[in-house]
Amino acid sequence: MSTPTHVPPAQGYRRIATEEAFAPGFVIDAFIDMIRNKKVDDPAFESLHGFYLLSQAPRAVEIRERLKDVGEMRIAHMDAAGIDLQILAITAPGPQIFDAVTGPAIARDANDWLAAAIAKHPRRFVGLTAIAPQAPQLAVQEIERGARKLGLKGVIINSHTHDEYLDEAKFWPIFEAAEALDTPIYLHPTGPSRRMAAPLIEAGLDGAIYGFGVDTGMHALRIITSGVFDRFPKLKLVLGHCGEALPFWLFRLDFMHAATVRAGRYPRIKPLQRSISEYMRENVYVTTSGMAWEPAIMFCHKVLGADRVLYAMDYPYQYVLDEVRDSDALPMTDAERKAFFQGNAERVFGLQPVL
């Protein structure tokens, strides 16, 4: 264990950014093919990547250049921001947008590509395993291959897969594999599923501004309320964007879940071993991607605990140097700050500690 040389860690902790997006060129091309040739009926996907992958707007052009690079340009940006290590995840929707044959192949190729890119800069990058839940058994195999053969440190799932959520029993082998390998699942947003996207898209609210959080927050709640953590009590779930606002709702979630269980209003809302807030504090971790704002971060810190909140930048979508400085200045103790930037990520993702 030696200190990195690229930036003096004068601050006393490594800055690990835990939700950083990339996409190999062949994945971007495959997304574009899906849109141009109308191979999928997913309006929020078309809204998202009709912009980021096809628009000539400066923001879109910049984002796609940066998504493709897991090398020198990205490292220069990390150095400028003081980011020591990125945890890389394939950008939404990843392999999940393809069919059950193409998706697993894209996942394997993307994971091989990622592992090769990481191998060139092992001090600066680690990565998460992309999977295609639409082929659950192949997804399980890929989780195992990612963890055991490729050295990847978790699993990235970009919310729904063709409008289906992971609370459906057919997906539970994915949770079983992740728990068995002690590898976290990062549940990242994608455009809202077809059956909820329309009123968001028509108002321009389907993306990161609001719709991402709606879909992913609901998805996490579906996982919790379906009893996934009772069945897989050691499973670790990571949510970005300060937990997609679920921490803010904790009291109401507990109150209304208990009232709904007592009333027997829905077959799907059944007694659980713990309260929703307990699962949020014991199985869920949240990162600060896109939420570099002291009030929301410290709120999560307070209601979930100092060991549950991890730094993230959301590169390249939110590459803002001042936000790193703001995060350095969060009103935490030195030990809490080190946990926030470094220790929690090392523990959750099973990284080799440095420093």
Next chain:
Amino acid sequence: MSTPTHVPPAQGYRRIATEEAFAPGFVIDAFIDMIRNKKVDDPAFESLHGFYLLSQAPRAVEIRERLKDVGEMRIAHMDAAGIDLQILAITAPGPQIFDAVTGPAIARDANDWLAAAIAKHPRRFVGLTAIAPQAPQLAVQEIERGARKLGLKGVIINSHTHDEYLDEAKFWPIFEAAEALDTPIYLHPTGPSRRMAAPLIEAGLDGAIYGFGVDTGMHALRIITSGVFDRFPKLKLVLGHCGEALPFWLFRLDFMHAATVRAGRYPRIKPLQRSISEYMRENVYVTTSGMAWEPAIMFCHKVLGADRVLYAMDYPYQYVLDEVRDSDALPMTDAERKAFFQGNAERVFGLQPVL
């Protein structure tokens, strides 16, 4: 101005509960008729009132008894909880579920019924004007009648009206009338609209546990992003449930709105005179209905300001005496606490100050 005699205001402030639901028996009967005779295609409405109005579960039986009473039973409950004044609003979806002929008639009848109930206990109740936005000009007339003739203190709108949101231009006369009369609009949840309800209903998450906040939060964002407050800068909008989590999202809303405007990604997301967080701090008020939880309340207090957060109980849906004590114990100064329970409500709703 004399002090009320029913409860000694030893705490130094009146407790005004600002989001308290009622429904006359004829409205409940009309809701039941809509469900039983399948007069509307609104799955979230059927989910909501298929339970509250038709179930024999103890919670449902209790709720509908309490909704119908704006008299002795309710006052006894208020006394037991230490609530001095309720601001009454017709329970969701109110007149909005009916057609454009029936809805306005239900609104008028409900407002007359409410005004008569208030007249019997004018120290304990004030009310909001129910309207049927599906008939915008009649809604405008009813807002004027409610404010000028019935003495009602604001307007209640239970989110979408047959899947349409108030950012549509045809509804803007409603905003114009409310601004002209300086009467606030309380945007209260209802079941999510048809085009977003399905994945929530199938998981049992369409109601107060999550779906209400999704629909109403989106609705408020649509109002803000469409420029309503640029056109009607003095309009006051009240949101329950600690602002439907929008305060938690403020930083991301501002960041992504600005990025989206710059990118020109959507025609509907256009430059505004102020940032979303500025509208939230200058045109919007939030109440604590269903969120009697110090972290969320104090978060709103901090990021919106002490003059923007109002106490609410959400009777009868959340009649919990301990929650009043918890609210009394919030870590505010005495002046802030008085504003929270009393002063802000008096100012926003134009109530006669007492004490």
